[in-house]
Amino acid sequence: MTFEYVLLGLLAMEPRSxxxxxxxxxxxxxxxxxxxxxxxxxxxxxxxxxxGWVRWETDPRDGRPDAKVHHLTPAGREALLAWAHSPYQPPSRLQDPDFAVRFLFAGMLDPDLPIALIDVELAHRRAQVARSRGRDRAMGFAEPVPEVDPGRARLLSELLHLRGAGEIDAWIDWLEHTRRLLLDHRTAGAAPADPAG
Known part of the structure; x- marks a missing residue:
């Protein structure tokens, strides 16, 4: 994720210092x-x-230092829109901030973008589960150092696997639920009363 698009997205909402x-x-x-x-x-x-993506103007403040208030320029708007419509490549790490940044800032620019983003993320995570859920997770201990307890190491590995499996399942559930809400919102043309419902 490029931090500049976070700032451009925020400035697209309103000028800010x-x-x-x-x-x-x-x-x-x-x-x-x-x-x-x-x-x-x-x-x-x-x-x-x-x-040339941002311009600023001085905002005089009584009794305090003046502030530079930054505005998105037309060129900055074009750069933000180009990024919003650029392809999303899911990272290997689950729930990487790039997804959230695109979901919020690209999604506020075009109602189709968060749904397309979710579709790409869902396909990637479902394929990830299909590839790795049933894999052989056996750990080898041919010549461990004396401090290594193979039984404990296997238990810890399995506990981490269960945690990861639960997280990816919950993430997929959230993506599916959110996709339905966004489709309903697009069809109805108004925000759902309770997104948590």
């Missing part, structure tokens, strides 16, 4: 990108401004 961007990322966006420093945001905003 660097401080406002960081505050959103620390609260609502903490699962999209964690541990973001203010200096990272300002460096990236400067690069986006150099590319």
């Amino acid at each position: 660097g401080y406002d961007l960081r505050r959103w990322l620390e609260q609502e966006g903490r699962f999209l990108r964690s541990g973001v420093h203010q200096s990272q945001i300002y460096r990236l905003l400067a690069r986006l401004t150099e590319r």
Whole structure:
């Protein structure tokens, strides 16, 4: 995931200062990108401004330093739309932040994009389950060091496998449920009253 599209997506929603961007990322966006420093945001905003994707204006503040409020430019809008419509390649890691970033920011631009994204992710994860669910998970211990307990190692490995299998099954369930909600929303033309229902 490229962090620049997170910032472009946020600026597509409304103009924001660097401080406002960081505050959103620390609260609502903490699962999209964690541990973001203010200096990272300002460096990236400067690069986006150099590319012509972002412009800023000074917002005078009474009794406080003036703020730079950043706006998405037409070129930035085009870059965001091009990224939103670019192919999604599911990563090997389950629930990688790239999915969430695309789901939110590409999805808000085009109602077909989150459904297409889910379709790609579902196909990939179902194939992943089909390839690995019944595989031989036997662990070899030909010459373990004295501290290795083969029985405990096998138990720990099996517990991790069960955790991973449960997570991917829950992820597939969420994808299927979310896909139905999005299709219902597209058909009805209005947001469902309770997405959790």
